[in-house]
Amino acid sequence: MQIIRRLETAAGNLFKLKKNRGFCHLYSGQEACAVGIRASMRPEDAVISGYRVHGWAYLMGVTPSGILAELTGRSDGCSRGKGGSMHMYAKNFYGGNGIVGAQVPIGVGVALAGKYLNINSVCFTLYGDGAANQGQVYEAFNMAKLLNVPAIFVCENNGLELDTSLTRSSANATYYTQGDTIPGIRADGMDVLTVQEVSRFAIDFCLRGNGPIILELTTYRYGGHYISDPGTSYRTRVEVQAIRQTRDPIMSFKEKILSSKIASDDELKVIDSEAKKEIETASANAKIDVEIDLNELTTDIYANFTKERIRGITPWQTYRHKSSGRIYLKEP
Numbered sequence: 001m002q003i004i005r006r007l008e009t010a011a012g013n014l015f016k017l018k019k020n021r022g023f024c025h026l027y028s029g030q031e032a033c034a035v036g037i038r039a040s041m042r043p044e045d046a047v048i049s050g051y052r053v054h055g056w057a058y059l060m061g062v063t064p065s066g067i068l069a070e071l072t073g074r075s076d077g078c079s080r081g082k083g084g085s086m087h088m089y090a091k092n093f094y095g096g097n098g099i100v101g102a103q104v105p106i107g108v109g110v111a112l113a114g115k116y117l118n119i120n121s122v123c124f125t126l127y128g129d130g131a132a133n134q135g136q137v138y139e140a141f142n143m144a145k146l147l148n149v150p151a152i153f154v155c156e157n158n159g160l161e162l163d164t165s166l167t168r169s170s171a172n173a174t175y176y177t178q179g180d181t182i183p184g185i186r187a188d189g190m191d192v193l194t195v196q197e198v199s200r201f202a203i204d205f206c207l208r209g210n211g212p213i214i215l216e217l218t219t220y221r222y223g224g225h226y227i228s229d230p231g232t233s234y235r236t237r238v239e240v241q242a243i244r245q246t247r248d249p250i251m252s253f254k255e256k257i258l259s260s261k262i263a264s265d266d267e268l269k270v271i272d273s274e275a276k277k278e279i280e281t282a283s284a285n286a287k288i289d290v291e292i293d294l295n296e297l298t299t300d301i302y303a304n305f306t307k308e309r310i311r312g313i314t315p316w317q318t319y320r321h322k323s324s325g326r327i328y329l330k331e332p
Contacts, residue, residue: 001031001032001035001192001249001250001253002250002271002272002275003058003064003275003278003279004027004031004034004035004054004055004058004059005028005031005250006275006276006279007054007055007058007064007067007068007279007282008026008027008028008054008055009028009279010064010068010279010280010282010283011024011026011054011067011068011071011085012024012026012223012227013283014068014071014072014283014286014287015071015227016227017287019071019072019286019287020071020072020085020227021071021072021073021081021084022084022085023051023084023085023086023098023226023227024071024085024226024227025051025052025085025086025225025226025227026052026054026221026223026226026227027052027053027054027055027221028221028222028223029158029190029219029220029221029222029223029243029244029248029249030052030055030156030158030189030219030220030221030249031055031192031249031250032189032190032191032192032195032219032249032253033126033154033156033189033195033217033219034055034056034059035055035059035192035195036189036191036192036193036194036195036196036198036199037124037126037154037195037196037199038056038059038060039192039196039199040195040196040197040199040200040203041124041199041203042121042203043092044092044114044119044120044121045092045121045122045123045124045203046092046093046094046110046111046114046121046122046123046124047060047092047093047094047123047124047125047126048093048094048095048097048103048106048107048110048123048124048125048126049095049096049097049103049125049126049127050096050097050100050101050103050126050127050128050131051085051086051096051097051098052096052221053085053086053088053095053096054067054071054085054088056088056093056096056126057078057088057089057090057093057095060090060091060092060093061090061091061093062078062088062090063078063282064278064279064282065281065282065285065286066078067088067282068282068283068285068286069081069282069285069286069289070083070084070085070088071084071085071286072286072287072289073291074286074289074290074291075289075290075291075292076285076286076289078090079300080292080296080299080300081291081292082292082296082297082300083095086098094106094107094110100128100130100131100134101127101131101134101136101137102136103125103126103127104125104127104131104134104136104137104140104153105136105139105140105143106125107123107124107125107140107151107153108123108125108140108143108144108147108149108151108212110123110125111123111125111144111149111150111151111212112147112149114149114150115147115149115150120207121150122150122151122152122202122203122206122207123150123151123152124152124154124199125140125151125152125153125154126154126156127153127154127155127156128155128156128157128158129155129156129157129158129159129160130160132155132157140153141153141180141182141212141214144182144211144212145181145182145211145212148209148210148211148212149211149212150206150207150211150212151206151211151212151213152199152202152203152206152212152213152214152215153182153212153213153214153215154214154215154216154217155176155214155215155216155217156189156217156219157189157216157217157218157219158219158220158221159218159220160221160225160234160235174186174216176214176215176216182211182212182213182214183205183210183213183214184213184214184215184216185198185201185202185213185214185215185216186215186216186217186218187215187216187217187218188217188218189217189218189219190218190219190220190247190248190249190252191249191252191253192249192253193253193256195217198215199215202215220243220247222240222243222244254268297319298310298319298320298321299321301321302321305321307321308320308321309321
C-alpha cells in the first residue's frame with residue numbers, strides 16, 4: 001500500500017510537470033481494495049479493472065519504472081509508452097479500460113475461459129459505482145449467471161460517480177444487491193484485512209460451483225475524479241481530511257500491526273523509506289527515458305500475426321508489422 005500511495009503521488013507530480021500524456025486517474029485512498037484482493041488471489045486467478053490501474057499493474061508484476069515511464073510515454077513503459085494510464089497489462093492482468101463499465105463483460109469472458117479450459121480459476125472484475133448502472137454491466141451479470149461462471153464482480157464504491165453523489169444518480173445505491181439472482185456482500189474497502197477475507201470467501205464460493213458473486217467495497221478517493229479535477233466543488237476539504245484521519249487504509253493497518261506487535265515502528269519506517277527511494281528512482285527515470293521511434297507505431301498490434309504487413313489509413317498504404325518483444329515485469 002505504501003508503494004501504491006507513493007506511486008500515485010509521483011504520477012500526480014509528473015502530471016503537474018506536464019510530463020504525463022493524456023488522462024490520469026489516481027487510486028490514492030483506495031489501496032486496500034487492490035492489495036486485499038491481491039493477497040487472496042492464487043497464481044491462476046485473473047483480474048481486470050477500470051481506469052485506476054497503476055496500483056493493480058504494480059501488484060500484478062509491472063515495475064514502478066515500467067508504470068511511470070508508461071505515463072510519460074517513454075520506451076521503458078510497460079506498453080512502450082503507447083498505452084498510457086489506462087492500458088497496462090501483465091500475466092493474468094487484463095488491464096484497465098477507458099470506457100466506463102466495458103471491462104465487466106470482458107471479465108465474464110475471462111471467467112468463462114477459465115471454466116472452459118478447466119483451470120479452476122476465478123476472475124475479479126472491478127468497476128466503480130459510476131459504472132454500476134451501465135447497461136452492459138447488467139447484461140454481463142445475466143450472462144455470468146446463465147453460464148454459472150466463476151466471476152467475482154467487485155464494485156469499488158467511493159460514493160462519487162465522477163462528481164455526482166450516489167444518492168442523486170442511483171435508484172438502488174446498495175450495489176451488492178444489484179445482481180438480482182447473484183448473491184452479494186458489502187465490506188469495508190478501507191480495511192485491507194477485511195478485503196482479503198471477503199475475497200477469499202468469494203473465491204471459495206465460486207470454486208464450489210456456485211457461479212458469480214458481487215462484492216461491494218465501500219472506499220474513498222482522496223483526489224478528484226482525475227488529476228485536473230480538484231474534487232472540491234462537490235465535497236469539502238473538511239470531509240476529505242476527516243476520512244484521512246479516521247479511515248486511511250495505511251494508517252489503520254499500521255495501527256493494527258503495532259498494537260499486535262507484529263513489527264516495530266522502526267521496521268515500518270524502513271519499509272516506508274525503501275518505498276520512497278524506489279518510487280523516487282522510478283520517477284527520475286521516467287523523466288529522462290527516450291521515446292520510441294515512429295517505426296514502432298505498427299508493433300504490438302496483433303499477437304502471432306501471420307502476415308508481414310498491415311493496412312494503413314488507406315488500402316494502398318501498408319506497414320510492416322513486428323513485435324517489440326519487450327515486457328517490463330518485476331523480478332520473481
